Amino acid sequence: MKKLIFIAAALLTMHISQAQQALWGGANIISPEIKNDNTVTFRFVAPNAKEVKISGEWMPAENWQPGSTLMTKGDSGVWTYTTAALTSDLYSYYFIVDGLKCSDPNNVYQIRDVATVANVFIVGNGKGDLYKVNKVPHGSVTRRWYDSPSLGLTRRITIYTPPGYETSKQSYPVLYLLHGMGGDEEAWIALGRASQILDNLIAQGKAKPMIVVMPNGNVVQEAAPGESSLGMYKPNFFLPNSMDGKFETSFKDIIKFVESSYRVKAEKGSRAICGLSMGGFHSLHVSRTYPNTFDYVGLFSAAVNPLAKEPIPFYSDIDVTLKKQKENGCKLYWIGMGKTDFLYKDMVDYRAKLDAIGLKYTYVETEGGHVWTNWRVYLSEFVPLLFK
Amino acid sequence: MKKLIFIAAALLTMHISQAQQALWGGANIISPEIKNDNTVTFRFVAPNAKEVKISGEWMPAENWQPGSTLMTKGDSGVWTYTTAALTSDLYSYYFIVDGLKCSDPNNVYQIRDVATVANVFIVGNGKGDLYKVNKVPHGSVTRRWYDSPSLGLTRRITIYTPPGYETSKQSYPVLYLLHGMGGDEEAWIALGRASQILDNLIAQGKAKPMIVVMPNGNVVQEAAPGESSLGMYKPNFFLPNSMDGKFETSFKDIIKFVESSYRVKAEKGSRAICGLSMGGFHSLHVSRTYPNTFDYVGLFSAAVNPLAKEPIPFYSDIDVTLKKQKENGCKLYWIGMGKTDFLYKDMVDYRAKLDAIGLKYTYVETEGGHVWTNWRVYLSEFVPLLFK
Numbered sequence: 001m002k003k004l005i006f007i008a009a010a011l012l013t014m015h016i017s018q019a020q021q022a023l024w025g026g027a028n029i030i031s032p033e034i035k036n037d038n039t040v041t042f043r044f045v046a047p048n049a050k051e052v053k054i055s056g057e058w059m060p061a062e063n064w065q066p067g068s069t070l071m072t073k074g075d076s077g078v079w080t081y082t083t084a085a086l087t088s089d090l091y092s093y094y095f096i097v098d099g100l101k102c103s104d105p106n107n108v109y110q111i112r113d114v115a116t117v118a119n120v121f122i123v124g125n126g127k128g129d130l131y132k133v134n135k136v137p138h139g140s141v142t143r144r145w146y147d148s149p150s151l152g153l154t155r156r157i158t159i160y161t162p163p164g165y166e167t168s169k170q171s172y173p174v175l176y177l178l179h180g181m182g183g184d185e186e187a188w189i190a191l192g193r194a195s196q197i198l199d200n201l202i203a204q205g206k207a208k209p210m211i212v213v214m215p216n217g218n219v220v221q222e223a224a225p226g227e228s229s230l231g232m233y234k235p236n237f238f239l240p241n242s243m244d245g246k247f248e249t250s251f252k253d254i255i256k257f258v259e260s261s262y263r264v265k266a267e268k269g270s271r272a273i274c275g276l277s278m279g280g281f282h283s284l285h286v287s288r289t290y291p292n293t294f295d296y297v298g299l300f301s302a303a304v305n306p307l308a309k310e311p312i313p314f315y316s317d318i319d320v321t322l323k324k325q326k327e328n329g330c331k332l333y334w335i336g337m338g339k340t341d342f343l344y345k346d347m348v349d350y351r352a353k354l355d356a357i358g359l360k361y362t363y364v365e366t367e368g369g370h371v372w373t374n375w376r377v378y379l380s381e382f383v384p385l386l387f388k
Numbered sequence: 389m390k391k392l393i394f395i396a397a398a399l400l401t402m403h404i405s406q407a408q409q410a411l412w413g414g415a416n417i418i419s420p421e422i423k424n425d426n427t428v429t430f431r432f433v434a435p436n437a438k439e440v441k442i443s444g445e446w447m448p449a450e451n452w453q454p455g456s457t458l459m460t461k462g463d464s465g466v467w468t469y470t471t472a473a474l475t476s477d478l479y480s481y482y483f484i485v486d487g488l489k490c491s492d493p494n495n496v497y498q499i500r501d502v503a504t505v506a507n508v509f510i511v512g513n514g515k516g517d518l519y520k521v522n523k524v525p526h527g528s529v530t531r532r533w534y535d536s537p538s539l540g541l542t543r544r545i546t547i548y549t550p551p552g553y554e555t556s557k558q559s560y561p562v563l564y565l566l567h568g569m570g571g572d573e574e575a576w577i578a579l580g581r582a583s584q585i586l587d588n589l590i591a592q593g594k595a596k597p598m599i600v601v602m603p604n605g606n607v608v609q610e611a612a613p614g615e616s617s618l619g620m621y622k623p624n625f626f627l628p629n630s631m632d633g634k635f636e637t638s639f640k641d642i643i644k645f646v647e648s649s650y651r652v653k654a655e656k657g658s659r660a661i662c663g664l665s666m667g668g669f670h671s672l673h674v675s676r677t678y679p680n681t682f683d684y685v686g687l688f689s690a691a692v693n694p695l696a697k698e699p700i701p702f703y704s705d706i707d708v709t710l711k712k713q714k715e716n717g718c719k720l721y722w723i724g725m726g727k728t729d730f731l732y733k734d735m736v737d738y739r740a741k742l743d744a745i746g747l748k749y750t751y752v753e754t755e756g757g758h759v760w761t762n763w764r765v766y767l768s769e770f771v772p773l774l775f776k
Contacts, residue, residue, distance in 0.1 A: 108505050109620045112496050135617045140532035229523045232497045
């Protein structure tokens with residue numbers, strides 16, 4: 001009987017393998033293969049294709065799309081491409097087979113970015129090591145729901161608690177970490193590698209153990225696409241009411257939820273808020289709306305002004321609240337911006353305003369533009385500065 | 389300035405849209421489109437393709453692979469296919485474009501099953517409604533790590549706590565929910581829709597609020613592929629030591645962790661264990677190894693015997709412990725099996741053994757075989773019977 005099952009299971013595996021072999025080019029294909037010298041080889045089985053290209057995030061982008069390059073056809077219809085040594089980072093990529101986008105069937109690791117899903121891989125030996133799961137103590141990541149009376153919604157939120165939180169009796173500081181346009185409460189965990197960055201920085205003694213709160217910044221959404229009663233629909237980049245003051249004025253619901261649900265230090269010196277793009281915009285405006293609440297503010301490639309064509313009073317006259325924020329004191333006002341970011345000039349103007357008001361800030365300018373590779377770096381640099 | 393940003397953002401979106409339009413056939417394509425009559429239309433843009441097929445889980449399978457059918461080429465190179473009315477369920481599918489497997493670029497919802505990633509959708513108006521996120525109170529889902537001294541590992545585990553757990557003072561019963569071969573601590577959440585099934589059954593008053601514990605049954609793994617320090621590697625179907633008694637004898641570490649970390653009723657009448665395939669095998673052998681621990685046992689398409697060629701003492705002589713389990717009492721011993729399952733005959737033999745011992749069981753025989761569609765149904769039927 002045992003033998004029979006063994007045979008049945010072996011047959012099962014064989015059949016699956018054969019079927020996969022026919023469709024996807026065999027179980028022996030490794031792609032991507034990341035080598036010690038940080039070169040990466042991709043392999044794709046397409047015996048009948050006339051042309052196979054690869055497009056990856058490490059390639060120079062044009063019109064917000066990374067370029068692409070031809071792969072080389074080899075034996076048995078396996079197309080290959082090997083990169084030069086890549087800078088340590090997390091990269092997404094896809095294949096273009098006779099003009100058609102294809103994911104890599106030999107790589108099960110994919111991340112959604114708004115309405116697109118792409119394969120990813122991590123190159124180590126540098127900052128990418130912070131994005132890896134390493135042999136260090138791990139925090140917990142919880143998806144749960146909280147009430148937002150201001151919005152009249154029950155909403156999904158992602159919470160990282162640091163290693164040891166559950167068994168400790170101590171109280172922790174809190175970082176509120178906000179996503180950009182098209183993102184949601186999954187963005188920082190998935191593309192941002194927030195839990196890995198926190199685990200690693202805490203293990204290295206570079207960051208204080210902290211709770212990280214990742215809410216959904218789209219006030220019309222209860223939850224990320226696929227996670228609410230709207231079902232599995234095509235995600236949108238633009239959502240209404242995301243930059244009209246509703247998120248900022250409803251933020252008190254999030255703070256109240258966190259401070260009544262977790263062992264936190266409910267004090268200004270133990271609260272930080274940061275975000276990317278629209279999340280930087282939200283961080284800017286939330287922190288001045290509650291001007292004595294956060295001692296740490298981080299604007300990552302932040303928008304300063306809303307998208308609306310008509311002026312919105314909530315955003316038009318910000319000097320009064322900014323001045324209050326300055327008078328109340330703020331231990332760290334951190335701004336990260338890429339040199340080629342389309343929001344660069346706005347941040348120049350905003351820094352002039354901060355200078356005029358006398359609100360001291362730390363300004364970090366990096367290469368590149370409005371991309372996740374910068375936002376992961378900004379988070380990795382911001383977090384060690386908190387709660388000192 | 390606001391205008392400038394608005395224009396920049398509009399340009400950004402336009403460029404992304406254009407690039408996507410070129411590659412993936414435009415933002416206006418909806419695929420899959422699920423209609424009220426439970427027919428589903430798929431659309432795929434491939435103007436230059438000679439033949440596009442679709443393969444989906446609703447099609448009759450042969451050699452463990454669902455069949456495929458031709459799509460029809462229409463205007464602008466859009467290939468379409470509409471199903472007959474489908475039975476309410478969650479389905480996976482992919483396209484085959486001139487012999488090449490392609491995912492649906494208009495559907496961001498994908499689930500990994502061992503080493504394969506496929507698009508999914510849910511058809512409602514039936515049991516599939518249990519798999520949807522509905523407007524009901526939601527439990528929390530946490531990924532965290534626990535110590536397993538028996539295995540010398542710190543391991544990842546997924547925990548569902550029911551709605552209200554965090555604010556309640558009451559103690560809850562616990563269901564241990566085990567995955568099959570090739571699975572891990574993500575399987576029941578992803579393909580099994582366990583948190584949706586629990587949320588919905590609890591909201592309908594059909595299930596008692598309970599904690600659901602989803603451990604990793606592969607004792608050589610710390611965590612699911614991509615979630616441990618092994619990095620992002622190609623997942624394997626077979627893993628060593630998964631059916632040699634190590635998981636069963638180390639299970640006490642999981643119970644200890646859960647009962648010391650959560651507000652649970654630490655008593656036999658409030659403990660259930662169930663699982664699919666290898667997880668059913670584990671449920672069978674864990675429950676007899678700790679023969680006075682679980683009042684509820686569920687075997688879903690369970691294996692009874694290990695895969696090893698040589699007899700393993702731990703599994704060879706099970707009568708003594710099974711008899712103990714019978715003598716100690718077990719409120720529900722539930723067996724679900726599909727008529728065409730390759731493990732069917734083994735379960736006939738095992739039921740004869742239970743009859744001989746006098747251990748009463750509930751036996752549910754369904755259509756179909758060794759597939760997730762059955763395991764979601766078995767969970768949905770098993771959970772309402774617990775902790776009465």
